[in-house]
Amino acid sequence: MAKDRTEPEGNEELCTFSEQENGDCTVSTTVVGASGELAKKKIFPALFSLYYEDFLPKNFVVFGYARTKMSDDELRNMIRETLTCRIDTRLIDARICRENCQDKNHKMDEFLKRCFYHSGQYNSEEHFVELDSKLKEKEAGKVAHRLFYLSIPPNIFVDVVRCVSLKAPSIKGRTRVIVEKPFGVDSESAEKLTRGLKQYLAEDQIYRIDHYLGKELVENLLVLRFSNLVFEPLWSRNYIRNVQLIFSEDSGTEGHGRHFDNYGIIRDKMQNHLLQILALFAMEAPLSLDAEDARNEKVKVLKSMRPLKLEDTVVGQYKGHSKGDKSYPSYTDDPTIPNDSLTPTFAAVAFFIDNARWDGVPFLMKAGKALHTRRAEIRVQFRHVPGNLYERKLGTDLDKTTNELVLRVQPDEAIYLNINNKVPGLGMKLDRTDLNLLYQTRYPREKADAYERLLLDAIEGEGRFFVRSDELDAAWALVTPLLKELEEKKVVPELYPYGSRGPVGAHHLAAKHNVRWGDLSGDDS
Numbered sequence: 001m002a003k004d005r006t007e008p009e010g011n012e013e014l015c016t017f018s019e020q021e022n023g024d025c026t027v028s029t030t031v032v033g034a035s036g037e038l039a040k041k042k043i044f045p046a047l048f049s050l051y052y053e054d055f056l057p058k059n060f061v062v063f064g065y066a067r068t069k070m071s072d073d074e075l076r077n078m079i080r081e082t083l084t085c086r087i088d089t090r091l092i093d094a095r096i097c098r099e100n101c102q103d104k105n106h107k108m109d110e111f112l113k114r115c116f117y118h119s120g121q122y123n124s125e126e127h128f129v130e131l132d133s134k135l136k137e138k139e140a141g142k143v144a145h146r147l148f149y150l151s152i153p154p155n156i157f158v159d160v161v162r163c164v165s166l167k168a169p170s171i172k173g174r175t176r177v178i179v180e181k182p183f184g185v186d187s188e189s190a191e192k193l194t195r196g197l198k199q200y201l202a203e204d205q206i207y208r209i210d211h212y213l214g215k216e217l218v219e220n221l222l223v224l225r226f227s228n229l230v231f232e233p234l235w236s237r238n239y240i241r242n243v244q245l246i247f248s249e250d251s252g253t254e255g256h257g258r259h260f261d262n263y264g265i266i267r268d269k270m271q272n273h274l275l276q277i278l279a280l281f282a283m284e285a286p287l288s289l290d291a292e293d294a295r296n297e298k299v300k301v302l303k304s305m306r307p308l309k310l311e312d313t314v315v316g317q318y319k320g321h322s323k324g325d326k327s328y329p330s331y332t333d334d335p336t337i338p339n340d341s342l343t344p345t346f347a348a349v350a351f352f353i354d355n356a357r358w359d360g361v362p363f364l365m366k367a368g369k370a371l372h373t374r375r376a377e378i379r380v381q382f383r384h385v386p387g388n389l390y391e392r393k394l395g396t397d398l399d400k401t402t403n404e405l406v407l408r409v410q411p412d413e414a415i416y417l418n419i420n421n422k423v424p425g426l427g428m429k430l431d432r433t434d435l436n437l438l439y440q441t442r443y444p445r446e447k448a449d450a451y452e453r454l455l456l457d458a459i460e461g462e463g464r465f466f467v468r469s470d471e472l473d474a475a476w477a478l479v480t481p482l483l484k485e486l487e488e489k490k491v492v493p494e495l496y497p498y499g500s501r502g503p504v505g506a507h508h509l510a511a512k513h514n515v516r517w518g519d520l521s522g523d524d525s
């Protein structure tokens, strides 16, 4: 029997546990685009981890579907060879390989026996009829819920969804479809994609995946806010001076240049991951943990935001750089990218939420590739203590000594609060230190990958951490006018060296809003 995740009320399980025990129900997951990078790197490893950890229902099958010709055994070999999942890390870390590796190999063999492949075109109803009959054979007349994971380019989403809904839907169970980003490139294209999908599927069958919503710290945001007394009373303009979402990567677009050049960093990270996190951070308490209640609140906050303006935006692009005997390429050194590309690989922006809670509080975001570090964090800077008794000890710049709460999403997940503290001793010297929850120390077990968590949610019919179409529209409405203006005016991005902290313009933007980027303060834990 699958493990119970002790889910909240309102969660509709795909199979009831008694159905699973009786063997009356089955779940079939078809990975469409099974020959691709994402399937190999993330989706199959996530499915195996779920199986290894006993989270999958007793009866399940996994199908791969793509145009590439492959036998079932070839798919199985591909999965085995590319299975770099966390289970491996655990076995190596624990240095207890022999016994556990045997267990893993045994489980892997069991898992692979449930994996099958069908080769077909993405727009061929006939090929989906063939898939349907193979699925039916494995499902053996049970109530069968079907999940299709579209790990393919977006221009073929609607073809596949048409074929699935006409020729391979679940008859007695539910049919759900996970859709990978990008969900359009602007408001218009996103709406068109949604219309296309909704010709064949109801909204509650569509699971738009944003893998940042499956990251541990992001899922914890709601727990932190709504199950502790101490944070929520402070969570407003009364106590918070600014909020910063800082997401940097230390690698460039090597290998993905052509794909990235069509999008740029605002579409790649801000419109989706960062706005989703901002919405979870800033929304009002939902009525319940039900997916629709939480998503209603996210929509409300997104709709209260002002669309981005050019004067509140800085764009950058990385340039080549040599350090010692190592040299790093510029963005346009990639032969698949035009030499005169103006695509931003970095952006810093200021958002504002026009509601009672957040009026006047700048929400600053910066995201970039080829920066000095890989880090994703949310930084909350609080106001200074009025009439602080220790003002003279704290120095002249009170803003430097305010409390700051940091939620580090990756790497090394942590939640810490910068505080002022007395240095022990007879004198009265103050120190800046932090109250620190370092996940690695407190929860040493390895973390589930975001794809695992979200796949399990989709299998169980839990939509809370998937993006609803009105959220998507609201998020696109905030960035589309800016994207159009950047493109129409051919705004030239500020160059920054590969491996640096990004363009200087980001500091001017912060200064304009009386903000100091927290990641540059030296208070990092």
Ligand SMILES: NC(=O)C1=CN([C@@H]2O[C@H](COP(=O)(O)OP(=O)(O)OC[C@H]3O[C@@H](n4cnc5c(N)ncnc54)[C@H](OP(=O)(O)O)[C@@H]3O)[C@@H](O)[C@H]2O)C=CC1
Residues within 6 Å of the ligand: 033, 034, 035, 036, 037, 038, 039, 066, 067, 068, 122, 150, 151, 152, 153, 154, 156, 180, 181, 182
């Ligand atoms: N890779 C990643 O880390 C991430 C990927 N994504 C998104 O997920 C989806 C899948 O990603 P990824 O696996 O990297 O993509 P791939 O380019 O590897 O494509 C997946 C599969 O789709 C088929 N395919 C590729 N191009 C075309 C085409 N033009 N027409 C028809 N079929 C095509 C190929 O299978 P075959 O030829 O066998 O049919 C390929 O193996 C993409 O939409 C991507 O934007 C999102 C986030 C991260």
Ligand SMILES: O=C1O[C@H](COP(=O)(O)O)[C@@H](O)[C@H](O)[C@H]1O
Residues within 6 Å of the ligand: 211, 249, 268, 269
């Ligand atoms: O969605 C995307 O995310 C990856 C980074 O993901 P992470 O989980 O490793 O932080 C990014 O490289 C890619 O450009 C973007 O499309």
